[in-house]
Amino acid sequence: MKKTAFLNLQQAKTIAAQIPTPFHIYDEAGIRRNARALKAAFAWNKGFREYFAVKATPNPYILKLLNEEGCGCDCSSYTELLLAEAVGCVGKDIMFSSNVTPEKDMRKAWELGAYINLDDATHVEFLEKITDGKVPETVCLRYNPGGSFSLGNTIMDMPRDAKYGMTEDQMAGAINRLMSLGTKHFGIHAFLASNTTTNEYYPELASQLFRLAVRLRNATGCHIAFINLSGGVGVDYRPEQPSADIAIIGEGVRQRYEEILKPAGMDDISIFTELGRFMLAPYGHLVTTVLHQKHIYREYVGVDACAADLMRPAMYGAYHHITVLGKENAILDHVYDVTGGLCENNDKFAIERSLPAIDIGDILVIHDTGAHGHSMGYNYNGKLRSAEVLLHEDGSFKLIRRAETPADYFATFDCTEFKFGD
Numbered sequence: 001m002k003k004t005a006f007l008n009l010q011q012a013k014t015i016a017a018q019i020p021t022p023f024h025i026y027d028e029a030g031i032r033r034n035a036r037a038l039k040a041a042f043a044w045n046k047g048f049r050e051y052f053a054v055k056a057t058p059n060p061y062i063l064k065l066l067n068e069e070g071c072g073c074d075c076s077s078y079t080e081l082l083l084a085e086a087v088g089c090v091g092k093d094i095m096f097s098s099n100v101t102p103e104k105d106m107r108k109a110w111e112l113g114a115y116i117n118l119d120d121a122t123h124v125e126f127l128e129k130i131t132d133g134k135v136p137e138t139v140c141l142r143y144n145p146g147g148s149f150s151l152g153n154t155i156m157d158m159p160r161d162a163k164y165g166m167t168e169d170q171m172a173g174a175i176n177r178l179m180s181l182g183t184k185h186f187g188i189h190a191f192l193a194s195n196t197t198t199n200e201y202y203p204e205l206a207s208q209l210f211r212l213a214v215r216l217r218n219a220t221g222c223h224i225a226f227i228n229l230s231g232g233v234g235v236d237y238r239p240e241q242p243s244a245d246i247a248i249i250g251e252g253v254r255q256r257y258e259e260i261l262k263p264a265g266m267d268d269i270s271i272f273t274e275l276g277r278f279m280l281a282p283y284g285h286l287v288t289t290v291l292h293q294k295h296i297y298r299e300y301v302g303v304d305a306c307a308a309d310l311m312r313p314a315m316y317g318a319y320h321h322i323t324v325l326g327k328e329n330a331i332l333d334h335v336y337d338v339t340g341g342l343c344e345n346n347d348k349f350a351i352e353r354s355l356p357a358i359d360i361g362d363i364l365v366i367h368d369t370g371a372h373g374h375s376m377g378y379n380y381n382g383k384l385r386s387a388e389v390l391l392h393e394d395g396s397f398k399l400i401r402r403a404e405t406p407a408d409y410f411a412t413f414d415c416t417e418f419k420f421g422d
């Protein structure tokens with residue numbers, strides 16, 4: 001589908017006059033519309049809830065907004081738990097899906113009364129120790145089926161190579177042990193493929209987890225309260241890619257639920273999701289200004305953002321669509337590498353991309369940066385993380401995180417031996 005920016009040149013200029021580029025901007029209207037579509041797609045399931053994967057966009061204003069749409073928080077670290085707590089999430093508003101979990105993190109999750117998702121069977125003992133035997137009434141267990149995960153003839157991922165989760169036998173053992181300690185209800189979780197735009201991923205995952213739930217109930221007699229389908233529903237980063245249709249996905253999961261859980265008398269199970277990318281990626285843009293152009297063996301456009309603002313192209317060779325604001329309908333008769341200023345040749349937002357003629361001072365929108373964008377930012381080369389802006393439904397905007405300053409960069413040199421300028 002043709003990709004259009006949710007921001008036009010005039011709006012970008014108005015914002016940039018107050019908040020210099022580069023900045024990430026999020027589209028409140030789009031985020032709310034999408035969250036409602038997800039809720040509608042799973043409205044057939046009474047207990048349905050989305051726990052937004054905080055790591056995708058760890059900004060309290062975004063979490064709050066999603067909260068208002070009924071979403072909880074999926075956290076994986078102590079700091080993410082603090083963020084969730086700060087926006088008023090407590091107890092079952094929080095899913096704690098961590099791995100290689102420090103004691104401090106686990107204790108915090110327990111104190112908050114979060115749903116705790118154990119990554120390994122040995123974590124039962126770990127949890128027992130931390131809680132002094134007072135394990136939660138409901139505990140979630142993360143499953144790893146091993147082998148490969150396929151949809152039709154396509155291998156999507158290799159669970160056997162993944163560090164996450166536990167085997168079915170280990171799950172049964174963990175359930176028995178937890179029941180003996182007083183746990184009454186169980187959740188099952190698995191994350192088997194990432195950024196899938198096919199509508200078949202969730203239904204196939206659901207069918208595997210539903211069958212597993214029946215087997216575990218039969219083997220242990222436990223009560224399974226929820227199935228957590230986790231993240232993995234993707235977005236169409238490329239204009240020619242199909243996009244996931246959440247209504248079709250929700251219906252696919254419903255059919256598997258009817259087929260597998262209902263006949264087993266397990267139709268009190270709630271469906272949970274932990275989507276990050278699907279909730280936010282399309283509703284974020286990285287807005288950046290062209291600083292320089294150079295003409296050597298290729299044509300280069302140098303912008304004021306760099307991989308420290310958006311790591312995905314450098315890290316995964318990921319495609320992010322680019323719109324030149326004010327030139328939305330111009331013909332794409334130039335070929336450019338669009339680069340940031342890191343001393344790393346992989347700091348390229350686009351390689352040999354067809355774009356309209358670009359001038360210094362043009363403002364570019366890099367699309368689909370709302371998830372795993374700012375959050376993966378870093379400070380290499382002394383680059384400072386950019387600001388984050390929320391574009392409200394009425395067109396007004398709010399700075400929801402200021403850009404870092406050199407003082408932020410130096411703040412962790414907690415000493416008097418050196419003096420930093422600026």
Ligand SMILES: *Cc1c(COP(=O)(O)O)cnc(C)c1O
Nearest residue numbers: 053097230231232274275276277
């Ligand atoms: C990263 C992650 C998610 C979110 O993944 P998306 O691909 O952004 O939907 C959900 N759950 C867990 C445990 C994760 O690690």
